[in-house]
Amino acid sequence: MVVKIGLTLIYVVITLYLGYRGWKETTVAKDYLIAGRSMGGFVMALSYGATFISTSAIIGFGGAAALFGFSLLWLTFLNIFVGIFLAFVFFGSRVRRMGLALDAHTFPELLGRRYQSRFLQGFSGLVIFFFLPIYAGAVLIALARLVEVYLGINYHVALLGCSFLVAAYVLTGGIKAVMYTDAFQGCVMFVVMAVFLVSTYYMCGGFIDAHQTLTDMVQYYPEALKKGGMIGWTQGATFGTPLWLTIYTTIVLGVGIGVLAQPQLAVRFMTVKSEAQLNRGVIYGGIFILCMTGVAFVVGALSNVVFFKEYGFVEKVVDGVTKKIPQISVVVAGGNIDKIIPMYIEKMFPDWFSTLFLLAMFAAAMSTLSAQYHAGGTSFGRDIYEKFLRGKGDTLLITRIGVAATIILTAIWGLALPESIVALATAFFFGLCSSSFLPVFVLGIYWRGVTWAGACASMVGGFTISTLYALFIHQKEAVAVGLCKNMFGVDTLVAAYPPMSTMWKLQFVDQNVVALPISFLIAIVVSLMTKKIDERHLDRCWRNF
Amino acid sequence: MWLGMGSNEMAVVYVLCILAALWCTLYGVFFWRSEGKPINTADAIDWDREERELDKGR
Numbered sequence: 001m002v003v004k005i006g007l008t009l010i011y012v013v014i015t016l017y018l019g020y021r022g023w024k025e026t027t028v029a030k031d032y033l034i035a036g037r038s039m040g041g042f043v044m045a046l047s048y049g050a051t052f053i054s055t056s057a058i059i060g061f062g063g064a065a066a067l068f069g070f071s072l073l074w075l076t077f078l079n080i081f082v083g084i085f086l087a088f089v090f091f092g093s094r095v096r097r098m099g100l101a102l103d104a105h106t107f108p109e110l111l112g113r114r115y116q117s118r119f120l121q122g123f124s125g126l127v128i129f130f131f132l133p134i135y136a137g138a139v140l141i142a143l144a145r146l147v148e149v150y151l152g153i154n155y156h157v158a159l160l161g162c163s164f165l166v167a168a169y170v171l172t173g174g175i176k177a178v179m180y181t182d183a184f185q186g187c188v189m190f191v192v193m194a195v196f197l198v199s200t201y202y203m204c205g206g207f208i209d210a211h212q213t214l215t216d217m218v219q220y221y222p223e224a225l226k227k228g229g230m231i232g233w234t235q236g237a238t239f240g241t242p243l244w245l246t247i248y249t250t251i252v253l254g255v256g257i258g259v260l261a262q263p264q265l266a267v268r269f270m271t272v273k274s275e276a277q278l279n280r281g282v283i284y285g286g287i288f289i290l291c292m293t294g295v296a297f298v299v300g301a302l303s304n305v306v307f308f309k310e311y312g313f314v315e316k317v318v319d320g321v322t323k324k325i326p327q328i329s330v331v332v333a334g335g336n337i338d339k340i341i342p343m344y345i346e347k348m349f350p351d352w353f354s355t356l357f358l359l360a361m362f363a364a365a366m367s368t369l370s371a372q373y374h375a376g377g378t379s380f381g382r383d384i385y386e387k388f389l390r391g392k393g394d395t396l397l398i399t400r401i402g403v404a405a406t407i408i409l410t411a412i413w414g415l416a417l418p419e420s421i422v423a424l425a426t427a428f429f430f431g432l433c434s435s436s437f438l439p440v441f442v443l444g445i446y447w448r449g450v451t452w453a454g455a456c457a458s459m460v461g462g463f464t465i466s467t468l469y470a471l472f473i474h475q476k477e478a479v480a481v482g483l484c485k486n487m488f489g490v491d492t493l494v495a496a497y498p499p500m501s502t503m504w505k506l507q508f509v510d511q512n513v514v515a516l517p518i519s520f521l522i523a524i525v526v527s528l529m530t531k532k533i534d535e536r537h538l539d540r541c542w543r544n545f
Numbered sequence: 546m547w548l549g550m551g552s553n554e555m556a557v558v559y560v561l562c563i564l565a566a567l568w569c570t571l572y573g574v575f576f577w578r579s580e581g582k583p584i585n586t587a588d589a590i591d592w593d594r595e596e597r598e599l600d601k602g603r
Binding site for chain 2: 069070071073074076077080081084085089093097100101103113116118207208209210211212213214215218231232233234235236274275276279280281282283284285286287289290294387543544545
């Protein structure tokens with residue numbers, strides 16, 4: 001316990017010191033909002049990566065990999081290729097250049113000035129301010145649960161304590177404090193995950209042997225998953241089956257593509273001091289993400305091998321018959337996939353590593369949470385109050401009030417939401433951002449022809465379709481919220497269709513697959529039919545391309 | 546099967562993840578000093594006034 005408390009204190013002190021450094025370097029609103037456009041590639045890329053990867057990506061999705069196996073690596077591939085390479089090279093550079101041309105300080109402000117629309121800035125700000133705290137609340141729940149288990153502190157005290165700790169440096173130091181602490185937290189996560197991977201391969205008997213053993217264990221693969229369309233951990237899923245749709249649309253496409261339109265990530269492109277820093281960030285970001293989700297998914301899948309090697313079979317009497325139950329991960333964790341990684345750490349690793357791993361999970365949660373507080377606060381202060389409502393006052397002070405409001409909203413959601421909401425809230429927010437922002441954002445930096453009306457129709461349309469689809473069609477959200485059941489007496493509007501029909505399968509298809517193409521289509525069709533934006537303004541937007 | 550995997554798809558995605566990180570590294574090294582086209586910072590624009598005029602126009 002002394003070691004645990006000591007290491008935690010060192011971690012907290014370093015975090016607070018970096019927050020203090022951020023505060024000392026923050027004098028004007030530009031510092032608070034976009035770090036004075038002075039960040040280096042290393043800090044920016046690690047901050048981007050650490051914000052992107054929360055505890056749920058490692059514990060939640062790592063546990064999911066213990067069920068779905070290596071097929072989740074498609075998400076890692078998309079995270080690196082789309083979330084880092086395409087995002088930095090094809091989006092980051094243009095966002096930075098247009099941001100400078102339009103003197104934009106937030107993601108909604110970039111959209112608002114690109115389309116000369118106060119409505120777009122305000123609407124984006126409202127979506128971020130009201131929905132980001134749900135996602136942040138889920139991250140806060142995960143963080144508070146860790147503190148409760150790790151340090152034995154009461155859950156509600158932990159929840160409020162974590163809120164105050166992160167609030168202390170976000171409120172005072174703004175994005176500089178957020179990015180400095182993110183970079184430190186990213187380093188902690190990187191080292192721990194690297195040790196995690198090497199140790200797991202060592203316990204499995206080596207690189208190829210580990211995979212081969214898992215391949216040979218296909219006979220022990222859970223029958224329930226086979227019925228859903230899975231073949232095995234290293235064999236993947238059968239095309240078009242419900243589990244194939246869940247893996248490839250919700251997890252891979254939903255989260256993999258959804259990252260492109262995350263406001264708390266996109267704003268980081270405007271914080272770097274030069275294009276070269278963005279190029280350098282591609283190196284750090286690519287390696288960092290491989291070491292995060294890549295390691296979590298590989299270790300999650302291989303945990304089956306380690307558990308089976310350690311425990312083999314356990315005899316159980318089922319319906320009067322003695323059966324040998326193979327001790328794979330999901331069995332050891334009692335069917336709760338969120339417990340697989342924590343149990344794997346607890347049972348297979350020494351105490352010193354479990355302490356370090358938990359610190360890395362603190363780091364993952366705090367880095368995501370701090371960026372969410374900042375993005376929500378700047379949306380409230382800058383985009384809603386100052387621009388949309390035309391409020392007057394000191395930008396720095398108003399933004400800090402906005403951050404405080406986001407922190408309070410997040411704490412309320414944290415207290416109100418159920419514990420099992422983490423993965424669901426993450427996927428919902430990613431989906432909402434993609435459908436609402438991605439077409440307006442991508443077309444805005446690449447196509448001069450998109451009009452104000454096209455952008456507004458796309459954003460409102462994408463938001464509406466995505467929300468309705470989540471509430472009435474997509475099984476996970478619809479069942480969790482329960483609105484469909486209350487209104488129509490069924491879990492989803494397509495649940496009554498014949499099983500395995502196209503309509504029935506829609507309940508497993510992520511909202512992005514439907515809402516995102518429609519949102520793009522709306523933007524293009526309406527733009528082709530409506531009044532073009534003034535050429536002089538477009539020249540101003542494009543002046544740095 | 547490759548790499549001890551049970552399907553080619555899983556082996557391919559495993560290798561793709563490593564290649565993607567390697568590609569990012571090579572890209573970053575190759576363009577380490579590349580600054581691209583020079584930047585023109587924003588003119589001193591009164592955005593509030595401009596936005597008000599646009600609102601009236603609509």
